[in-house]
Ligand SMILES: *[C@@H]1O[C@H](CO)[C@@H](O)[C@H](O)[C@H]1NC(C)=O
């Protein structure tokens with residue numbers, strides 16, 4: 001009985017700890033990923049095990065411009081704002097990545113604890129709550145909010161400033177040619193091999209030229225020698241043959 005009471009207390013305590021976790025939680029940029037911030041995207045640590053008492057509640061990611069996040073009130077987030085309205089400049093924030101709280105599970109497994117969220121991964125075509133690419137001109141803040149039919153009823157803290165990489169042209173130089181250079185390497189390899197084969201052929205032709213011609217001539221001779229051949233001098237025949245061999 002004593003054990004059950006203790007277990008019960010432990011359960012209540014852990015729920016109490018979890019309940020306070022949401023409002024205490026500060027969204028974090030993933031540390032173990034080199035591309036955690038690019039000129040268009042950033043990578044967040046998945047906030048696992050903080051919404052576990054809200055397994056069926058809608059959890060949104062809200063992304064806001066740093067310059068205006070401090071003016072935003074909870075009531076502003078009650079109606080989800082699609083990415084397109086943010087992109088148009090109608091709003092300084094938008095909602096994306098709607099999931100139920102249960103999608104951020106508690107797990108001791110490494111795979112779950114290492115999971116991350118890539119913000120800015122989509123090209124958005126319509127008026128959806130898509131996870132659209134960001135602008136490298138901007139500084140952002142992000143938070144997770146819980147919405148039900150009456151509006152926002154829980155939320156995390158804002159993240160600290162997320163400054164995207166500014167040097168887009170440099171990034172372009174680093175990223176794009178690496179894709180191309182792969183193709184270039186393959187092409188160069190193929191060309192090198194072809195060149196090597198050609199060189200070997202040429203050397204072989206030069207080295208074995210005379211022997212080859214003798215052999216060819218004897219074959220030619222066996223196949224009923226034409227009358228034309230008869231009045232060709234040996235040197236004429238040879239120079240013509242070498243020339244043809246090298247060209248072909
Ligand atoms: C991004 O990850 C690197 C390590 O890969 C880390 O040093 C850096 O602090 C991270 N950036 C942010 C903003 O957390």
Ligand SMILES: *[C@@H]1O[C@H](CO)[C@@H](O)[C@H](O)[C@H]1NC(C)=O
Nearest residue numbers: 066067068069070139161163
């Ligand atoms: C972020 O916004 C605050 C004001 O809300 C401002 O003081 C700060 O300089 C901004 N940071 C950047 C990197 O723009």
Ligand SMILES: *[C@@H]1O[C@H](CO)[C@@H](O)[C@H](O)[C@H]1NC(C)=O
Nearest residue numbers: 087134135136137138166168
């Ligand atoms: C970046 O910001 C500068 C000035 O702050 C502006 O002139 C330019 O149009 C912006 N570029 C984009 C792609 O938003």
